[in-house]
Amino acid sequence: MSVLKESFNNLKRHRFLNLASIVSISLILLIFNVLLTVNSITREQITNLSDKINLNIYLKNEASESDITQIETFLGNLSEVESVKQINKDEALKLLETKYPESSEFLNEFNIDNPLPNSIQVKTNNLEDQTQVLKILEKSNYQELILKSENKQEYNQTISQVVQNLIGIKNFSFQIILWVLITFVIAGSLIMFNAIKTTLFTRRSEIQIMQYVGATFKRIMMPFIIEGTLIGALGFMGSLLLTVILNGFLPFNGFTALNHISILFLELVIACSIGITTSAYIVHKYLNTREIFND
Numbered sequence: 671m672s673v674l675k676e677s678f679n680n681l682k683r684h685r686f687l688n689l690a691s692i693v694s695i696s697l698i699l700l701i702f703n704v705l706l707t708v709n710s711i712t713r714e715q716i717t718n719l720s721d722k723i724n725l726n727i728y729l730k731n732e733a734s735e736s737d738i739t740q741i742e743t744f745l746g747n748l749s750e751v752e753s754v755k756q757i758n759k760d761e762a763l764k765l766l767e768t769k770y771p772e773s774s775e776f777l778n779e780f781n782i783d784n785p786l787p788n789s790i791q792v793k794t795n796n797l798e799d800q801t802q803v804l805k806i807l808e809k810s811n812y813q814e815l816i817l818k819s820e821n822k823q824e825y826n827q828t829i830s831q832v833v834q835n836l837i838g839i840k841n842f843s844f845q846i847i848l849w850v851l852i853t854f855v856i857a858g859s860l861i862m863f864n865a866i867k868t869t870l871f872t873r874r875s876e877i878q879i880m881q882y883v884g885a886t887f888k889r890i891m892m893p894f895i896i897e898g899t900l901i902g903a904l905g906f907m908g909s910l911l912l913t914v915i916l917n918g919f920l921p922f923n924g925f926t927a928l929n930h931i932s933i934l935f936l937e938l939v940i941a942c943s944i945g946i947t948t949s950a951y952i953v954h955k956y957l958n959t960r961e962i963f964n965d
Contacts (some may be wrong), residue, residue, distance in 0.1 A: 673889075677896035680869050687868055688901055691861045695905025698854045699937055700912045703927045705850055709843040710926040725792040725800045727807065728817040738788060741812050745792055748806065750799035755791040762786040787817055798837060855944060858905075862898050862948040869894065870956055877957075891953045898945030906941040910934065 681688050727745075729738060738756060746754045757765075763784050766773055777784075794800050807813065870877070880890055913925050927933045 673892045674896060676893040677900060680873075680893060680897045681900060683872070684865065684869055687865055691865045691901050692904045692908055694861050695854075695858055695902065695941060696908030696912055698850070698857060699906060699909030699941070700916070702847065702850045702854060702937070703909065703913050703925050705843055705847045706933070707926045708839075709847060712839045712843060723797065723800075725794060725803060727790040727792060729788045729790070730815055730817055731787065733788060733815040737812070737815055738790070741815065742790055744810065744812065745790065745803070745807070748803060750794050750796075750802050751792055752795050753793045755793075757789045757791055759784050759786045759788050762789060798834075851940075855940070858902070858941065858944040859948050862901060862945055863952060865901060866894055866898055866949050866952045869897065870953065887954070887957055890957060891950060894949045894953045895946055898949030899942050900945070902941035902943070902945035903938065906938045909937070 727741070729741070733741075742754050742756050745751055763786050766786065776782075792800075792803060794803060807816065877890060913928060917925050917928060927937070
């Protein structure tokens with residue numbers, strides 16, 4: 671109990687330095703949460719696009735039922751494909767009439783036969799797989815049976831560009847998250863190093879007295895280790911408070927970290943681990959340079 675009280679006294683004694691350390695840790699963790707949320711939103715957008723945008727393969731009129739079945743089987747066997755659905759020209763016309771009733775009136779008025787082609791609707795595992803499926807299909811034996819349209823190519827290029835941009839944002843934000851995490855560990859260690867080093871310097875006389883009365887390494891180190899742990903924990907709590915406050919002003923669903931206890935727990939563990947490791951290293955090194963009795 672006296673060790674814990676001693677740790678709190680150390681925090682109070684250097685409250686301004688410790689406050690600066692706590693705020694620094696809080697801000698770094700807040701930036702980490704913001705970038706984590708950006709990465710999560712980007713992933714969600716890609717998933718939503720994958721669910722809404724299917725790849726439609728339009729076939730020429732000379733493609734027989736046997737040819738269509740073979741193409742459907744070929745596409746269904748690809749690892750990138752989740753499901754395949756054949757849509758004949760009559761079904762396509764019914765879908766068009768449901769969405770645009772005036773089209774049916776136009777065709778009937780001018781006695782125009784169904785101009786729509788047979789098609790195969792492909793749902794890929796990931797949106798970025800659509801480009802790969804098209805490349806495979808273009809190199810297959812069925813390429814001569816597929817309708818090629820400049821407008822369709824432009825559409826596919828536009829979708830592909832959107833997907834690549836989203837993937838680029840996702841990968842970039844993930845890389846930034848890793849760098850922020852590395853920065854947090856390094857900066858947090860340096861901040862903690864400075865705080866514990868200052869505490870050691872101001873308490874050097876007390877430590878020397880503890881040496882004379884036979885205090886062990888463990889007894890001398892524990893208050894500093896607890897102090898480092900408290901700074902890390904308070905830094906985490908500060909970031910959590912800032913995250914909750916900022917969450918109320920966000921235009922989207924909110925921070926990803928707030929919805930995942932495992933992420934918050936990991937942040938707390940890392941923050942406290944930095945405090946424990948840094949404090950133990952500094953104090954142990956300090957004590958080994960002094961003539962203090964070991965365990």
